[in-house]
Amino acid sequence: MAHVWRMIAQRLALGFLTLFVVSLLIFGATELLPGDFAEAILGQSATPETIAAIRRDLGLDQPFHTRYVSWLGGVLQGDFGNSLANGQPVIELITKRLGNTLFLALYAAAMAVPLSLALGILAALFRNSIFDRMSNALALTSISFPEFFVAYILILWFAQSGMFPSIVRLSEGISFGETLYRCFLPALTLTLVVTAHMMRMTRAAIINLLASPYIEMARLKGMSPIRVILRHALPNALAPIINVVALNLAYLITGVVVVEVVFVYPGLGQLMVDSVSRRDIPVVQAVALIFASAYVLLNLTADVLSTLSNPRLMHRR
Amino acid sequence: MADQNNAQDRLLTIRNLWIEGQSEDKWSPIIKGVDLDLNRGEVLGLIGESGAGKSTLGLAAMGFTRDGCRISDGTVEFDGIDLRNAQAGERRALLGKRIAYVAQSAAASFNPAHKLIDQYSEAPVVHGVMSKQQAETDATSLYEQMQLPDPGQIGFRYPHQVSGGQLQRAMTAMAMACRPDLIIFDEPTTALDVTTQIEVLAAIRNIVKEFNTAAIYITHDLAVVAQMADRIKVLLKGEEVEEADTRTMLSSPQEDYTKSLWAVRSYARAEQEETDKGTPVVSVRNVTAGYGDAIVLDDVSFDFYQGRTVAVVGESGSGKSTAARVITGLLPPKKGEVLFDGKVMPADYRSRDRDQLRQVQMIYQMADTALNPKLRLRELIGRPAQMYLGLKGKALEERVRSLLDLIELEPDQYIDRLPSELSGGQKQRIGIARALAAEPKFIICDEVTSALDQLVAEGILRLLDNLQSEFNLGYMFITHDLATVRAIADDVVVMQQGRVVEQGRKAAMFQPPHHPYTELLLSSVPEMDPDWLSELLKSRAAAG
């Protein structure tokens, strides 16, 4: 296990480096965007005096590096600053939305991961059959439809009849079951969007192994096809599957802006896009860091799980 | 030996079996009308070159064909059950329970994801023979019988934590788990070192005897089959050549093909006169090398001369290949140096000039991985000539053609082929041609024949021999096979655990007294005598 801990430590250190560079990049990019918060908030109604007043008030008149360093200084002390737009602490703004985003991501993952694993395994089991080709074609079709389009189709089918709500309103104090019900359509949309990728990888990873001598051995031991796949192929195909699942989970957390817009879901993506257009840099930075951390952590988790799933790496000679 | 005609003891009957394989989109026969009978408790040796259909036949005895193959005619009857027409479920109920299989490479055939004991108990539990608990207890006793170290614990290791020889024994134990009536052994010792091979052979022989299990033992090594089988069947290109009981077959083979197989072992080239050897073309001087902190080569020195072959012998892990990597510059040594024509060569190949790179060439063990599968022979062979000798256009084409002539491949037919369109022996010849194309003085041959059938290997050895005389080449010949050493070497270096334990002229090496390790190596080479293994085990037991 020691080497696993060492790997985790190493990767975390690298992760922090990545986060630092990401923050610098995002800060620089928002700097390059035309206009700043003062101009964005005032539009053309801005008189030079009001712009100057806002800039002075928020310290936007400081040079780039000064603002970055002071922002970084704050972050290192756990202070992400206040939103330029409404003055609230960034942490407060983000906490609830992060929860919502994670909830939706987990909800979608809870449907998508078992579904895509099952479909991938079945497709591998009945490879080249009608089932395999059809599920493959359907999966490809579903990923080639843009997310908002998938969402609209689901709304047409499930929301207009009143079966499920077309916009998500998460009020205080509603039950968990009610929350699941209200979030069903966005979660289903995301499920459709990510399932195909995971399913194809699962299928490919398993089929990739089927020519191995140990699979032939298992068959020669009289094991049934399903047992051959589940017990003999799957454990060895875990690493690539875990990786693609992690990648898709990262996507579910960071890439769902469009779904959030269509279902009016109060998540981080919407906050990020709004803040970019307002040049609300502290919020942009914080959300970007959350996204980047999610990516780094999920990658790390995937690597750790791959390692744990591989006896060669876990049990050295 | 069992009576062949005693129908009550008959376990397996194969009649007029035809198996077809799919290549491109055509079906072509692999097994052509073979009959096979096997009685309870009997061991049948199946022998032939690769491509003869040994494995296909062995698997067919289980009613199993690999993907892309199909049984097109004939019957396979196991203990009264028609395996060819049996339902999949019915056949599965037999596999692993009454018919078991031991594969060539245990390392590849054990599932890397599960512990040995779990894989052992899988068949008994799934087939309902015994509970998991019972299976684990049973495994311990079988492991013990297979003389595995620490039989109580070894099952709880993963395959990669166990050595190749031990794995092969564990696999045999796994095959025995349900006490099957029939085991198919598919070249179970081919991938092992000679010294390890002995132990595995002995273990297999014991256990088969103990449980009176019938077996089909597939191999290309005559000496091995001589130790294991009651009867031997010789296959050639999917057809039976002849079949007889072991002693008869060994002493008086009837068919020309069988005789030629038997004759391979007799090849040995003429002993070269020890002339004035002059400056060594390559010298290894006091080299210590290794990876990271591990020392793989420990203060090693030896010389190579033009026109002579030095065989470097030892088991895997003895440092043979590491020495080759030091010479080529892939692994700069920690201490010591490599001289070429008396001058020190840069330790790292990246610092060597083009001529230094050209003079030392290498031929690899696995031609499959040594030839870029996407390049045609024209480029594979032509590239060194183009690079080093600056040949272009017509001249280059001429050169490639003459090289193909040299390695006895028809240029018109082969020049535009891909490696995948060649047989194993032909691939190895391409490796040789590629080395020759650089017009080197010195070639490293790293186990160049160990992946080949004996007849093919012999052809390669003869070719290398001829080329050496023609171009006055110096060879470093790395091998673990003493028969090959006997065939081709002028001088021998014996290595063990990174040190040279003995070196000298071949004639001297094969004469006692030996270094004990050399003795062990020499005595472990199987001989064609059916009693050899028993004698050897007896004498070793007596000695120690």
Add this chain to the structure above:
Amino acid sequence: MSTLISILWFAVAVVGAMALGWLFRALVVAVLPQRRAHEMRKAPLTASFGILVILVYVLVAVFAPVIAPFGESEVVGGEFLPWDSTYLLGTDNLGRDMLTRMIYGARNTVGIAFIITALAFFVGTVLGLLAAVVGGWLDQGLSRSVDVLMAIPSLIFSLLLLTIFGTSVLSLVLVIATVDATRVFRLARSVAQGIVVMDYIEAARLRGEGKWRLITREILPNAMAPLVAEFGLRFCFVFLAISGLSFLGLGIQPPTADWGGMVRDNATLITFGDLTPFLPAGAIALLTVAVNFVVDWQLHKSSGLKE
């Protein structure tokens, strides 16, 4: 009942597609010289259908001005006209002929997507292979940079870059290609790492071959299979990226017909059960499926798995 009818139509479509594939294969086998025809005869129906579809798309794209009944952005009638004999697929919200837009869309969307994917693969593959071959600091540097780029959600990243650099086709191509190249880099690098340990690479190194030749002649041909497979999916993701950016108002410039943008422009119609947006979306989906059918076939061929 309507479900039954949908299933029936789906079955008819599948059977029709397979029949087309079969016809096409028979035709190609008859027309091509022996050696090529041999390859084709072995192609599964799905693959031959895929090739047919791709071929049709390419032809449509190349001959768009000849085939299209009207000009690309020509306003020919009222908005949202139904399908009739003049406007085979009706008209769009500005009264432009839908069929014409679809045909030109093939040219623009497929063309741009192809350029983007090709560029991403060129850059990603070269850098990925270089990282694997050279190793050391170069590898570390490139890999860490890619990590950083991948840690920023691609949609947000594209949004930032496109806002900074403007939405010309050139910057669209460059930005999406950059984002995509990071994914290709990772794949190419990991594939190449499996190849650089092969003996023939060692042999080439010992021969003194330069890096460029190592990459182009020795490694690349052997890394093609997984890269081609990825190409199939990436190609599809580029369509999605373009249409996602259209959602943000940053896609391909009007009045250029582009399927992603057409889906976006007409998407709201779907909520009224109007099937118009299915035309461009279906065109994208069909091409994706076709490309991946062919890719699957190629992969299967190179995997050597015989089933």
Add this chain to the structure above:
Amino acid sequence: MTNSINRSAGLSRRSVLRGATALGAAALILPAGMRAASAEPKKGGILRIGMGHGSTSDSLDPGSWDNAYSQVFATSRHNYLTEIDADGALQPEIAESWEASADAATWTFKIRQGVTFHSGKALDAEDVIASINYHRGEDSKSAAKPIVDGITDIKSEGSHTVVVTLDAGNADFPFIMSDYHIAMLPAKDGAIDPTTTDGCGPYVVDHFEAGVEAKMTRNPNYWKSDRAHFDGIELLPIVDGAARQNALISGQVDVIDRVDLNTVHLLKRAPNINVLSVTGSQHYVFPMDSRAAPFSDNNVRMAMKHAIDREELVEKILNGYGSVGNDHPISTANRFHAGDAIEQRTYDADKAKWYLKQAGMDSIDLELSVSDAAFGGAVDAGVLMSEKSAAAGINLKVTREPSDGYWSNVWMKKPFVASYWGGRPTEDWMFSTAYKSGVNWNESFWENARFDELLAAARSELDNDKRREMYVEMQGLVRDEGSTVIPMFASYVMAHTNAVATPEKVAPNWTMDGFRIAERWWFA
């Protein structure tokens, strides 16, 4: 999404800027099939409003209300000194009455007695002064700063009288005081707290989360007894057009604004849904930079004006929800609209060609920079214009600019762009905002001595006939010599379920009944 957000933000920024005091004296057009809503208002029910605006960065600060969501939300919880009614007439609200000095430079407002804030605090002159002062001064960060800049002094006379002194006479000052920024907030120590939700308006805020929802209940102490009929309001930002429509169709909201014009004909077919459209002074324009070639030549401008099919734009971009423009910014709702006195300009490729020839050209390549940030459908409008102008030898290349940053980087920077105006209730106001030489928002940089002369004269002219003459001449000048293409006037299009009842007249000055839906509408 960004574009929609920006579209809204863009619209609102512009409103902040130029439409800030756009008080519509515009006509209400009831679409065909609309029943006359006449039933007596009933109390009760919770109105759920789906707005096509609203973002997570919305704030409570009155200086930053820049989109319709913030504006409707503000109007639902606050009152103003004055109110514009559905007919465009000025009505008292917190100011009971007002009077001006002779030079119209000093205004005295009588503050209504007995008005209390939600917190219970009674409203007096101090609150009014603090609320106005918040937008004034050197350090003001308010978007409304330009419109209160003319105030030189503001003071109370007693607890319920406020006296405002201006730097120059302005007869429209009470109009300005109805601007949505200048809400009456409670003062503490002479200053308002810009983060409070406390107001004296019809609804009390229970819960507000920016970009998610606002929930309000009726202010039990509201001083207007005949207003605020709902028990509560739920205000939801639903920026995606399709999502908004679906929410309405599936009954998750009762009213939506910004109906997608592409599909409005389909929405109309839905049972229980009424589409409501009001046309006012909102118009879409394409200013050309008159300072530089080729637009410095009026022939080129005239060629462009003739090369546009206005009917088609109204038909296809507005889906009929609007009316054609005649290249001047005065709407039919204005008092001195030229009417038949000036011929309606129509698409005429030959005439355009003729003008081009006058300019010495057979054809011309122009670039039009557009974005849906200018107005929804601007990109499509550009495409349509480009299609039609080709016949006149004008090759119009339409460039879609990023929505983000459109107003800072494209508008008044590129030579030919798309833009929009909320309109002004008076001709003088409109002209002097955007067409007078050298003013800040003269987006085409057009200068015309005669026009400036007329503008000054008309302001002081008392004879209505003469004024009409002058304003008609000015409309003609802008139409024939001006540098702005004004092809269409756009309606505000909303939709609601049958359960919702509206007053007979819905105000056209802003969307959602002049932002006052919460206090003016009721459940049938």
